Amino acid sequence: MSLQDGGCGYAGSANMATASGSMRRRLEDQEFTLRVYPGALAEGTIYCPVGARKNTTAAEAIECLIERLRLERTKCYVLAEVKEFGGEEWILNPGDCPVQRMMLWPRNALENRSGLDSGDDYRFLLREKNLDGSIHYGGSLQMWLRVTEERRRMVERGFLPQPAGSDPPSDLCALPELTERAILESLRARFRQEKIYTYVGSILIVINPFQFLPIYNPKYVKLYDNHALGKLEPHIYAVADVAYHAMLQRRKNQCIVISGESGSGKTQSTNFLIHHLTALSQKGFASGVEQIILGAGPVLEAFGNAKTAHNNNSSRFGKFIQVNYQESGTVRGAYVEKYLLEKSRLVYQEHNERNYHVFYYLLAGASEEERKSFHLLKPEEYHYLNQMTKKSHKLHWDNYYESELDCFTVEGEDLKHDFERLQLAMEMVGFLPTTRKQIFSLLSAILHLGNIRYKKKTYREDSIDICNPEVLPIVSELLEVKEEMLLDALTTRKTMTVGERLIVPYKLAEEILHKYRLTLLDTTPCGFYKIV
Numbered sequence: 001m002s003l004q005d006g007g008c009g010y011a012g013s014a015n016m017a018t019a020s021g022s023m024r025r026r027l028e029d030q031e032f033t034l035r036v037y038p039g040a041l042a043e044g045t046i047y048c049p050v051g052a053r054k055n056t057t058a059a060e061a062i063e064c065l066i067e068r069l070r071l072e073r074t075k076c077y078v079l080a081e082v083k084e085f086g087g088e089e090w091i092l093n094p095g096d097c098p099v100q101r102m103m104l105w106p107r108n109a110l111e112n113r114s115g116l117d118s119g120d121d122y123r124f125l126l127r128e129k130n131l132d133g134s135i136h137y138g139g140s141l142q143m144w145l146r147v148t149e150e151r152r153r154m155v156e157r158g159f160l161p162q163p164a165g166s167d168p169p170s171d172l173c174a175l176p177e178l179t180e181r182a183i184l185e186s187l188r189a190r191f192r193q194e195k196i197y198t199y200v201g202s203i204l205i206v207i208n209p210f211q212f213l214p215i216y217n218p219k220y221v222k223l224y225d226n227h228a229l230g231k232l233e234p235h236i237y238a239v240a241d242v243a244y245h246a247m248l249q250r251r252k253n254q255c256i257v258i259s260g261e262s263g264s265g266k267t268q269s270t271n272f273l274i275h276h277l278t279a280l281s282q283k284g285f286a287s288g289v290e291q292i293i294l295g296a297g298p299v300l301e302a303f304g305n306a307k308t309a310h311n312n313n314s315s316r317f318g319k320f321i322q323v324n325y326q327e328s329g330t331v332r333g334a335y336v337e338k339y340l341l342e343k344s345r346l347v348y349q350e351h352n353e354r355n356y357h358v359f360y361y362l363l364a365g366a367s368e369e370e371r372k373s374f375h376l377l378k379p380e381e382y383h384y385l386n387q388m389t390k391k392s393h394k395l396h397w398d399n400y401y402e403s404e405l406d407c408f409t410v411e412g413e414d415l416k417h418d419f420e421r422l423q424l425a426m427e428m429v430g431f432l433p434t435t436r437k438q439i440f441s442l443l444s445a446i447l448h449l450g451n452i453r454y455k456k457k458t459y460r461e462d463s464i465d466i467c468n469p470e471v472l473p474i475v476s477e478l479l480e481v482k483e484e485m486l487l488d489a490l491t492t493r494k495t496m497t498v499g500e501r502l503i504v505p506y507k508l509a510e511e512i513l514h515k516y517r518l519t520l521l522d523t524t525p526c527g528f529y530k531i532v
């Protein structure tokens with residue numbers, strides 16, 4: 001049996017005690033392959049395979065090695081057994097049987113051997129014996145180092161398996177086998193060492209630590225400045241750095257794509273990237289541009305983020321951020337484009353989820369004067385904010401009463417403070433006071449629109465009317481549109497046929513009405529989505 005089947009050979013030996021005589025005889029005849037590392041005795045050879053049976057002695061194996069490696073016959077050689085790489089060496093007597101020694105190695109030391117190397121670094125070495133009986137190690141240290149280096153390179157290139165217990169590589173491309181299991185185990189092992197970043201070639205994998213790690217301070221900005229990817233420990237700053245310098249050197253636009261499931265840390269990673277990109281351009285000084293780019297964050301977050309089951313601050317839209325540079329490499333400005341905003345969240349949310357943050361901020365943080373002027377109510381009085389709590393209330397009347405209230409607040413959240421922060425951010429990004437007022441007015445209108453209930457106009461007719469017309473003047477005031485126009489928009493739709501304009505009344509189907517209300521919100525002069 002060749003050494004590639006070493007594991008099986010070992011399994012056979014484990015059964016030896018209980019095996020029949022014939023099996024024992026078979027084992028006696030079975031051929032194993034010993035791998036003997038000659039070190040300095042044969043430069044250029046990492047190991048030499050020697051066929052051996054259970055009773056082959058060390059002296060016989062050495063004889064074979066002398067032949068194969070063309071060693072000087074005038075010298076005296078011994079076999080040494082190493083039970084760990086670089087560990088203690090056990091010299092075999094000429095009459096000792098190396099295969100029997102090998103059979104005592106741990107099972108995985110043999111089973112893990114995939115052709116070339118032992119997983120746990122159990123091995124045989126060939127040593128020269130001095131005339132006084134001592135072992136000659138001359139030059140072996142350097143050879144060892146060379147072998148070690150060679151071995152490391154072979155491991156990196158995937159020709160040798162990763163030694164058990166060693167550090168997982170910082171680039172998963174260096175894994176000898178790219179199976180899902182090997183990848184996950186490496187990522188897990190790195191994560192345990194607080195290494196949340198790992199490369200796969202030029203791709204960076206990030207595992208959300210959900211805790212602050214001190215790896216984003218200016219020291220790190222400096223450390224990663226102008227280094228090729230892979231030279232240092234993987235980091236998001238390294239990716240930003242490579243993109244920045246590639247842009248300067250090649251004079252070509254660079255693009256970084258961030259993707260992952262909800263709550264995986266995309267927004268956080270974007271912030272780190274922007275921080276590093278602007279820091280590089282300002283060479284370590286906090287820049288005004290960064291403040292403005294990141295200042296837009298709270299505004300976008302308030303209007304486009306919401307609490308979901310997975311993330312209390314989940315972005316419900318995609319972002320395309322373009323950072324523009326001058327030829328000199330300093331940031332000139334930035335452009336943020338949103339896409340795929342989850343519009344349906346405005347009118348409907350799943351259980352344990354909320355509408356967009358901005359509604360809760362406004363209702364909690366508005367002053368008395370603002371409350372009056374925007375006709376604000378309590379969150380639980382708005383259909384667009386309380387639907388899911390009502391549902392759970394109905395389903396689990398007894399035990400869901402408390403969690404009903406929880407939906408309006410999130411642990412650790414200070415809505416009043418968030419509203420102040422939002423106003424400040426809006427001011428910083430350039431919203432004028434009148435625009436801000438218009439926006440809050442529109443937000444209140446959206447909430448009141450959600451409270452409008454419909455009924456059939458008459459018993460026979462399918463067309464609809466509004467049950468609570470007292471809401472109309474409020475919404476018309478907030479939207480600054482005439483009441484009649486608003487009523488028309490809420491109860492009828494206009495369609496164009498060839499050369500004709502038809503006004504068709506809506507039918508009483510709630511989900512469709514929600515859709516129409518959404519369209520209405522979008523088409524108002526300062527439509528919600530346009531603002532976002």
Ligand SMILES: Nc1ncnc2c1ncn2[C@@H]1O[C@H](COP(=O)(O)OP(=O)(O)OP(=O)(O)O)[C@@H](O)[C@H]1O
Pocket residue numbers: 208209210211212213260261262263264265266267268269311313314315316
């Ligand atoms: N590098 C990090 N260090 C520490 N905490 C982090 C890191 N990345 C993410 N987090 C934590 O994870 C939370 C969720 O991250 P984030 O909001 O960035 O996820 P996301 O992928 O943008 O989610 P969604 O797609 O739902 O918007 C953050 O609020 C933060 O607490």
